[in-house]
Amino acid sequence: MTESLDIRSEPVRLLEAILFASAEPVSEAELRAKLDGEVDLPRALDILASAYAGRGVELVKVGKGWAFRTAPDLGRRLRGTETQLKKLSRAGLETLSIIAYHQPITRGELEEIRGVSLSKGTLDALLEAGWVRPGRRRHTPGRPLTWVTTDAFLDHFALESLDDLPGLADLKAAGLLDRRPGLGIAMRAEDTDPLDEDPDEGDILPPLDGEDGVEGPS
Amino acid sequence: MTESLDIRSEPVRLLEAILFASAEPVSEAELRAKLDGEVDLPRALDILASAYAGRGVELVKVGKGWAFRTAPDLGRRLRGTETQLKKLSRAGLETLSIIAYHQPITRGELEEIRGVSLSKGTLDALLEAGWVRPGRRRHTPGRPLTWVTTDAFLDHFALESLDDLPGLADLKAAGLLDRRPGLGIAMRAEDTDPLDEDPDEGDILPPLDGEDGVEGPS
Amino acid sequence: MSKGPALETPFEEDNPDRIPQVHIGAQLVLDLDGFEGPIDVLLSLARDQKVDIAKISILELAEQYLVFVREAQRLNLELAADYLVMAAWLAFMKSRLLLPEPESDDQPTGAELAARLQFQLQRLDAMREAGKKLIDRPRLGRDVFVRGAPEEFRAETTAVLDVKLFDVLKAYGEFKLRSEKEPLKIFATRLYSVEAALERLRPLIGETVEWTQLESFLPQGLGDPVLTRSAIAAHFTASLELVRDGIAEISQSGQYQPLLIRKKPR
Numbered sequence: 001m002t003e004s005l006d007i008r009s010e011p012v013r014l015l016e017a018i019l020f021a022s023a024e025p026v027s028e029a030e031l032r033a034k035l036d037g038e039v040d041l042p043r044a045l046d047i048l049a050s051a052y053a054g055r056g057v058e059l060v061k062v063g064k065g066w067a068f069r070t071a072p073d074l075g076r077r078l079r080g081t082e083t084q085l086k087k088l089s090r091a092g093l094e095t096l097s098i099i100a101y102h103q104p105i106t107r108g109e110l111e112e113i114r115g116v117s118l119s120k121g122t123l124d125a126l127l128e129a130g131w132v133r134p135g136r137r138r139h140t141p142g143r144p145l146t147w148v149t150t151d152a153f154l155d156h157f158a159l160e161s162l163d164d165l166p167g168l169a170d171l172k173a174a175g176l177l178d179r180r181p182g183l184g185i186a187m188r189a190e191d192t193d194p195l196d197e198d199p200d201e202g203d204i205l206p207p208l209d210g211e212d213g214v215e216g217p218s
Numbered sequence: 219m220t221e222s223l224d225i226r227s228e229p230v231r232l233l234e235a236i237l238f239a240s241a242e243p244v245s246e247a248e249l250r251a252k253l254d255g256e257v258d259l260p261r262a263l264d265i266l267a268s269a270y271a272g273r274g275v276e277l278v279k280v281g282k283g284w285a286f287r288t289a290p291d292l293g294r295r296l297r298g299t300e301t302q303l304k305k306l307s308r309a310g311l312e313t314l315s316i317i318a319y320h321q322p323i324t325r326g327e328l329e330e331i332r333g334v335s336l337s338k339g340t341l342d343a344l345l346e347a348g349w350v351r352p353g354r355r356r357h358t359p360g361r362p363l364t365w366v367t368t369d370a371f372l373d374h375f376a377l378e379s380l381d382d383l384p385g386l387a388d389l390k391a392a393g394l395l396d397r398r399p400g401l402g403i404a405m406r407a408e409d410t411d412p413l414d415e416d417p418d419e420g421d422i423l424p425p426l427d428g429e430d431g432v433e434g435p436s
Numbered sequence: 437m438s439k440g441p442a443l444e445t446p447f448e449e450d451n452p453d454r455i456p457q458v459h460i461g462a463q464l465v466l467d468l469d470g471f472e473g474p475i476d477v478l479l480s481l482a483r484d485q486k487v488d489i490a491k492i493s494i495l496e497l498a499e500q501y502l503v504f505v506r507e508a509q510r511l512n513l514e515l516a517a518d519y520l521v522m523a524a525w526l527a528f529m530k531s532r533l534l535l536p537e538p539e540s541d542d543q544p545t546g547a548e549l550a551a552r553l554q555f556q557l558q559r560l561d562a563m564r565e566a567g568k569k570l571i572d573r574p575r576l577g578r579d580v581f582v583r584g585a586p587e588e589f590r591a592e593t594t595a596v597l598d599v600k601l602f603d604v605l606k607a608y609g610e611f612k613l614r615s616e617k618e619p620l621k622i623f624a625t626r627l628y629s630v631e632a633a634l635e636r637l638r639p640l641i642g643e644t645v646e647w648t649q650l651e652s653f654l655p656q657g658l659g660d661p662v663l664t665r666s667a668i669a670a671h672f673t674a675s676l677e678l679v680r681d682g683i684a685e686i687s688q689s690g691q692y693q694p695l696l697i698r699k700k701p702r
Contacts, residue, residue, distance in 0.1 A: 068583075077232060101608055290580050373576055374576045375575060
């Protein structure tokens with residue numbers, strides 16, 4: 001307790017990290033438990049609060065707990081551009097993927113290959129996100145409008161060109177086009193060591209049955 | 219630009235707040251846009267990084283972006299509070315490291331290095347984790363798709379850039395990352411799944427079934 | 437579990453009793469189930485020879501592998517084709533290494549082939565080591581943590597859709613699977629063929645001097661009504677053929693009356 005604390009002392013560092021990583025404000029009782037008790041908590045909180053005073057982030061008391069919050073005076077500048085992340089519906093995802101792979105595609109064609117008619121909100125959501133736009137009209141009776149993806153679509157998905165969308169063979173190789181249950185589930189909830197060798201793992205089963213098409217070495 | 223910046227200057231505070239608020243790394247382009255341009259961004263980042271150096275929370279570079287992260291040495295004491303890590307299989311890890319060290323790499327090259335074909339559950343797990351993504355197609359016959367790692371990969375493994383991959387320099391010096399002819403033998407018999415015989419193989423935008431007048435990608 | 441010197445058993449959880457094992461020489465044991473393919477086997481054998489793969493004897497390695505394959509075959513263990521392809525390749529390499537180089541040959545020399553194999557093994561080994569180093573790095577969510585309570589005011593434009601490329605590709609994969617047409621399957625129909633009826637009827641008619649109802653020649657116990665009706669039709673057609681061939685006579689006294697049939701008298 002008599003040790004001299006500063007912003008780079010171990011307990012203060014830990015306190016800072018705990019408050020940073022926590023989704024909720026953390027009560028002093030909880031903090032004390034995590035810091036193993038041997039710390040002058042009020043003093044550590046004080047050091048932390050002073051270090052952040054006047055900065056872009058502040059240490060604040062929220063109810064009975066402590067938390068970091070961005071400085072209120074900056075809020076206006078930050079919140080002026082506030083956005084939320086929205087989910088895209090299943091139909092939206094499918095529609096987007098079909099437009100991406102089959103563009104330019106008319107609404108009629110889209111409905112025909114999906115086998116359902118397009119509900120109003122589906123295309124709107126994609127339009128609003130700026131991921132699709134109308135393309136050229138088709139030179140067929142009725143001159144229907146086609147739909148194509150935009151540069152913003154490429155940007156969002158870090159693709160340099162449409163050409164870099166994985167083809168069917170790639171999808172299949174990646175396991176995304178396979179009816180068969182996967183033999184190898186490469187990721188699963190961790191229980192022990194991350195590199196713990198795993199008997200269920202697909203690639204190491206005896207290679208008797210051809211798993212996937214193999215391209216010769218190129 | 220000539221203003222003297224310090225940790226409590228408005229632009230640095232704003233920068234701090236923006237980065238602190240976000241769980242994901244924020245790219246320099248995005249930061250510049252939010253700071254209205256009139257700031258010496260590298261200097262502001264520098265000031266911020268020094269202020270946090272050695273603390274419980276640090277400013278780290280992730281690819282082209284920046285993020286606040288808890289200091290790695292505190293990890294053990296912070297654990298138990300946060301989300302579970304997914305477990306990576308042996309094949310998954312091997313595939314990930316081959317992509318990381320050899321990128322951009324085609325599936326064929328990947329399979330040749332591993333000596334076995336990719337099975338379901340390996341690449342899609344890495345894709346789902348957001349650690350790999352399709353890169354550019356190779357300008358060789360068949361225009362095979364390549365795979366590269368993402369910024370999320372860097373973020374996850376606390377790498378500032380691909381240059382920080384462990385042992386990279388040694389592997390390069392030893393010539394182990396060179397492209398060289400392999401043994402020239404196919405590793406596994408071809409599977410006769412109908413999808414493999416897809417005439418559109420390698421063609422990214424398969425024409426619609428029975429649809430005329432659909433143009434290919436422009 | 438039987439460990440050869442430095443040959444690790446890859447998966448401890450596996451039940452040792454059920455793993456096909458191949459003994460190579462006196463002390464080496466390979467568990468077949470533990471390997472990902474021939475390269476993996478070679479790498480294990482190589483690591484057993486020496487830690488530094490750059491210094492192993494490729495010839496000795498090839499010999500060990502060939503022993504491994506022969507042993508597996510002797511024990512009737514089923515080896516995938518690629519293990520045999522590798523064996524052929526190694527045998528070829530061996531012959532190239534041991535025999536004098538033929539003059540003016542486009543083929544790679546034995547030394548070149550050996551170098552390729554060595555490189556392949558070194559490279560894969562290096563990637564495995566790199567993977568271990570990678571996984572031991574501080575990892576997000578285990579050693580390093582992000583802001584737990586992010587305050588959302590990112591990006592400048594309106595709504596941002598939370599969609600990853602994986603989601604799009606997965607959606608397309610699922611769509612493709614769903615829309616993939618099931619191949620038309622035509623099930624073999626169980627019908628009584630005219631050929632079968634002819635074969636049945638010919639010897640029976642040969643002994644039938646009296647007029648006899650055609651129905652009495654039908655096989656019994658067919659069960660399935662469709663099969664029974666097809667048998668009636670087939671036997672009728674067959675009887676007409678026998679008449680045409682001058683073997684039988686057929687008669688019917690009126691509409692809907694029973695069909696009578698007998699051997700044509702000589």
